[in-house]
Amino acid sequence: MSARNHEQWNAQPILQSGEWVDSKIYSDEEIFEEELEKIWKQMWIPVCHESELKNAYDFRTMTIAREPVIVVRGKDMKVRAFLNVCPHRGNMIERRPSGSFAKSTPSGTPKTMTCMFHAWQFDMKGKCVNITRKEEGYQDRLCESDVGLRELKSEVYFGGFIWVSLNDNINQTVEEFAAGALDSLAPSVNEEPLEVFHYHKAIIDCNYKLWHDTNCEFYHDYLHYHNRITGFNDEYFARKNTGFKGGHVNVGSFEVQYENYEGFHSREELSFPHLPANQWYMIDMFPGVNFNLRGSALRSDIMTPLGPNKVMIEFRGLGLASDSPKDRKIRIDHHNSIWGPFGRNLCEDLIAVTGQGAAMQSGSESRQILHGRHENETIHDENGMRHYYEEWGRWVGRSPSYPDQPFVEPAETA
Amino acid sequence: MAVNGAETAEKIKSLIYKTCLYQDDCEWKNWLDLCSEDFNYYIRAYSPEIQKDMEYMGGPKEYMESITGQLRKHNIDDSPLKRHGVVYRVDVSDDNKLATAVTSLTVFQTLLGGNSSHVDSGTTGIFLVGRYNDKFVIDGDDVKFIEREVRLDTRRLDKGTHWPI
Numbered sequence: 001m002s003a004r005n006h007e008q009w010n011a012q013p014i015l016q017s018g019e020w021v022d023s024k025i026y027s028d029e030e031i032f033e034e035e036l037e038k039i040w041k042q043m044w045i046p047v048c049h050e051s052e053l054k055n056a057y058d059f060r061t062m063t064i065a066r067e068p069v070i071v072v073r074g075k076d077m078k079v080r081a082f083l084n085v086c087p088h089r090g091n092m093i094e095r096r097p098s099g100s101f102a103k104s105t106p107s108g109t110p111k112t113m114t115c116m117f118h119a120w121q122f123d124m125k126g127k128c129v130n131i132t133r134k135e136e137g138y139q140d141r142l143c144e145s146d147v148g149l150r151e152l153k154s155e156v157y158f159g160g161f162i163w164v165s166l167n168d169n170i171n172q173t174v175e176e177f178a179a180g181a182l183d184s185l186a187p188s189v190n191e192e193p194l195e196v197f198h199y200h201k202a203i204i205d206c207n208y209k210l211w212h213d214t215n216c217e218f219y220h221d222y223l224h225y226h227n228r229i230t231g232f233n234d235e236y237f238a239r240k241n242t243g244f245k246g247g248h249v250n251v252g253s254f255e256v257q258y259e260n261y262e263g264f265h266s267r268e269e270l271s272f273p274h275l276p277a278n279q280w281y282m283i284d285m286f287p288g289v290n291f292n293l294r295g296s297a298l299r300s301d302i303m304t305p306l307g308p309n310k311v312m313i314e315f316r317g318l319g320l321a322s323d324s325p326k327d328r329k330i331r332i333d334h335h336n337s338i339w340g341p342f343g344r345n346l347c348e349d350l351i352a353v354t355g356q357g358a359a360m361q362s363g364s365e366s367r368q369i370l371h372g373r374h375e376n377e378t379i380h381d382e383n384g385m386r387h388y389y390e391e392w393g394r395w396v397g398r399s400p401s402y403p404d405q406p407f408v409e410p411a412e413t414a
Numbered sequence: 415m416a417v418n419g420a421e422t423a424e425k426i427k428s429l430i431y432k433t434c435l436y437q438d439d440c441e442w443k444n445w446l447d448l449c450s451e452d453f454n455y456y457i458r459a460y461s462p463e464i465q466k467d468m469e470y471m472g473g474p475k476e477y478m479e480s481i482t483g484q485l486r487k488h489n490i491d492d493s494p495l496k497r498h499g500v501v502y503r504v505d506v507s508d509d510n511k512l513a514t515a516v517t518s519l520t521v522f523q524t525l526l527g528g529n530s531s532h533v534d535s536g537t538t539g540i541f542l543v544g545r546y547n548d549k550f551v552i553d554g555d556d557v558k559f560i561e562r563e564v565r566l567d568t569r570r571l572d573k574g575t576h577w578p579i
Contacts, residue, residue, distance in 0.1 A: 052464050060463075097463045199464045202572045205529050225487040263473075263480030316464075332469050337481075341574035342457055342471040344481070348489045350573040351527075358530040 010366075018410060019372030019382075021389055021400040023360045026207035026369075031396065031403060032308040039287045039395045040065040041166045044177045046289055046302055047071060049316065050160040051195040053079060057102040057111060057124065061094055063304060064166055068092050069152065071162055072101070072113070074124035081154035081164040082126050086115035087147040093122070113149075126151050158182050158291075159189030159318070161300070178285065181248035185281055185293055191273035194298065197332055198317030200341050202350055206357025208288045208303045208311040209392070214349050215282060215290040215301065216241075216249050216384035219373060223352055226344040229260045239379040247286030247391025249384035253279040256294065261344075267295035267334050270327055272320070284384065286391050297335035309357050315339065315346070368401075419506035425557050426515050426550055427501045433559075434497040437578065442482035445578075449475055450551055450558040457579060459544075459566040470566070471578065478578065490576045493526040495541055497579070510552055517546040519564070521579060542568035542579065 001008065013020050025031055041064070048060045053073040060071045061084055068084035070093065086093050093115045101113055101124070108114025112121040112129060121130040126149035134143065153165040157174040170177075204211075214220060218239070221227040231254070240252040256278045258264045268277035272293060283291040288303035288311075298318040305311050317335040319328055338345045360367065371389065375381040389400040393407035400407075429448060436445040446453070455478050457471040473481075499517045506513040523541035525534040544566040551560045564579045 098465055196464050197466065198468055198470075199461045199466075199569070200459075200468075200470070201570050202574070203570060204572055223489055225484070225489075262484060263477050329469075333472060336469065336471055340470045341571040342576065342578070343574075344488065344576065347491065347574040347576060351489060351491050354529050354573065361530075 013368050013370065013372075015370060015372035017399075017401045018386055018390065020368045020370045022403050023364075023367040023369050024403050025392075025398075025400055026210060026356075026360045027308050027362045027364060028403070029308055029362060031398065032207075032305070034396055034398075035287075036065040036305065038397070039392075040305065041067075042170065042395070043167075043287060044155070044163045044165050044170065044172075044174050046158075046161040046163045046300070047081075048162050049194065049196045049300075049318065050079065050156055050162055051193070051318075051321065052098060053162075055100065055102070057100050058098070059094060059101060059113075060098045061096065064164065065305075067166055069164060070094055070113070071154065071164065072124050075111075079154060079156055079162055080125065081152040081162075083150040083152065085150070086117065086120055087128070087149065088115065088118055088120050088131075091115055091117045093149075120147070122149050158186065159194045159298070177246060179245040179248060181244040181246070181250055181283055181285060182291070184250055184252075185283060185291065187274040188272040188293065189298065193321040194318045195321040195323070196316050196318050197328060198335055198340070199314065201312055201314050202341075203306065203310065203312045204350055204354050204357065205309050206311060206353045207308055207360070208305040209388075210353045210356050210360075211301070211303060211311060211313055211349075212284060212288050212290070212388065213385050214353055215292070216251075216284045216388060217380075217382055218251060218282075219380040219382065220349075220352065223348050224345050226261050226264075226338065230257045230264075233257075237379060241377050241379060241381050241384045243383060243387035247388045249284040249387055251282040251284070251379065251384070253281045256280050264337060267297075270296035270319075270331055270334070272296065272298065284388070286388060287395075292339075294334070294338065296331050297339075299335065299339050308362055309360070315341075419510060422506045422510060422513060422552060422557065423504040426504050426506075426513055426548075429550075429557060429559070430499060430501055430515060430517055430546065430548060433562075434499050438494070438496050440485075440577065442485075442578075443479075446475055446479055446482070448559055449562075450560050451475060452551075453478075453559055454561050455564075455578060456562070457564040457566060459569055461569060463569075481576075482578065485576055488576055491527060491573055493523050495575065495577060495579075496522045496524070498522065499546060506552070513550040513552060513557070515546070515548045515550070517548065519544050519546055519579075541575075542566055542571065544568065544579075 047062045070084035071081045104110045107116040107119045114121045119132045128144040128147045155163045155174045163174045235254040242250045278295045280294045290301040292299040300316045302314045319331040371382040371385040373382040399405045453475040498520045501517045503516045521541045524538045547563040549561040
């Protein structure tokens with residue numbers, strides 16, 4: 001058989017269940033809404049880095065599963081997270097992406113979060129401290145203590161990333177949630193404070209899981225001229241792909257031969273603490289977060305799903321807060337040469353996944369997306385994706401291969 | 415501005431527009447031939463998100479020659495970019511040896527491969543906006559770029575590009 005007809009194309013793959021997923025999970029509106037409720041509103045999500053809120057009264061804003069979130073640093077230097085929503089009329093309290101509440105705003109006094117609409121004010125712990133014309137309007141029926149902000153669970157963990165969960169009842173710390181997946185890089189990112197030096201975003205037409213897949217599987221290194229000539233040796237093909245409880249995956253390291261790409265050089269002189277020269281680790285956290293350390297620069301991808309076929313990816317680059325200006329410049333060059341928006345690799349990955357998005361739009365016929373490579377759990381094995389989708393099935397309650405059927409634990413199918 | 419500064423300023427405007435044409439046509443060598451050996455190129459932007467000045471790309475002439483020379487080996491988005499520049503200001507030093515110029519820049523992208531070539535090809539959109547902040551060295555009649563900073567407003571760059579702007 002060469003090319004296939006419709007019936008053959010739609011036949012069950014020769015591979016085992018669990019070694020492919022139905023493309024409906026990347027395109028179906030109903031499944032997407034379930035994912036927001038059952039996954040994204042339940043998990044720990046890193047939303048920014050502590051270096052983005054260095055001073056008391058600094059803030060950052062973002063969204064998780066469409067919910068507006070604000071992270072602030074209090075006078076006590078503690079970071080707290082709240083819904084960025086005024087309890088009065090549901091307006092978004094702060095519209096800027098970042099800034100400081102240390103100074104007054106047109107509607108409010110310094111050191112408070114002030115809703116510009118009716119000038120209700122809140123302190124950095126979320127307590128309402130002023131209701132304008134309270135007595136005139138509410139008499140003794142409502143007071144400040146009745147209308148505090150909605151505080152969200154938050155933690156600073158793993159090199160200073162700020163993690164937030166919309167789930168008040170989450171029963172794990174971030175460390176417990178990570179289940180060891182972050183351990184391989186913990187000594188390198190926790191040795192001394194880190195600092196964000198790079199930020200840009202992409203909003204692309206593909207499902208968030210397709211971007212996560214691309215970070216989980218390295219078989220696609222055939223896409224990257226840079227990676228082929230700086231890798232693709234015995235050590236590269238021996239890199240281990242390790243799954244951790246909770247759907248997280250860690251892609252092991254090897255020594256990248258940067259000098260094989262004309263114009264590029266070793267990153268040895270600026271290796272992160274405890275990291276051997278020119279090593280490259282990737283950690284993929286369920287449901288859609290990636291930490292990628294190439295010797296001298298750490299990259300984080302934080303995804304915000306916007307629709308079944310639309311995702312925002314925020315790309316950050318981080319170095320050591322103690323960097324000299326000269327070292328920082330070199331670190332930035334290392335980061336950008338591969339991962340910047342004008343770098344060698346990042347745009348290639350984005351081109352590829354938008355091609356997947358175009359071929360799996362809502363309403364298109366289901367396709368079987370293969371995750372069936374077995375190579376002793378090394379770099380081109382697709383065990384990372386299989387591990388991820390097993391966890392995905394548990395949370396959503398659907399089989400990734402047959403999404404109209406309930407998820408069944410693999411052991412039970414044997 | 416020196417007596418002959420006006421003439422130099424016109425020459426500089428012409429040089430800036432020439433770079434737009436060369437880069438639009440991906441004639442990277444011709445573009446870099448307009449630059450001195452000490453040329454440095456940067457793409458920078460200020461991020462209100464992280465409240466930092468950032469550099470997205472940067473390097474000396476040799477590096478730019480190297481990476482543009484290897485483009486054919488990469489899987490690139492070959493949707494053409496067209497640079498619309500308007501030179502707002504040229505300042506020539508009194509000794510007529512150095513000059514700076516500020517050019518307002520809009521880069522349009524006309525999709526070729528796009529997300530779905532059947533639907534999207536031929537569609538033009540704004541890829542980015544910003545400015546060229548250029549510096550020049552002048553040696554008699556010879557004017558060459560010594561620095562180009564592409565200062566972006568745009569920070570949502572979606573798929574990005576391998577091509578220098």
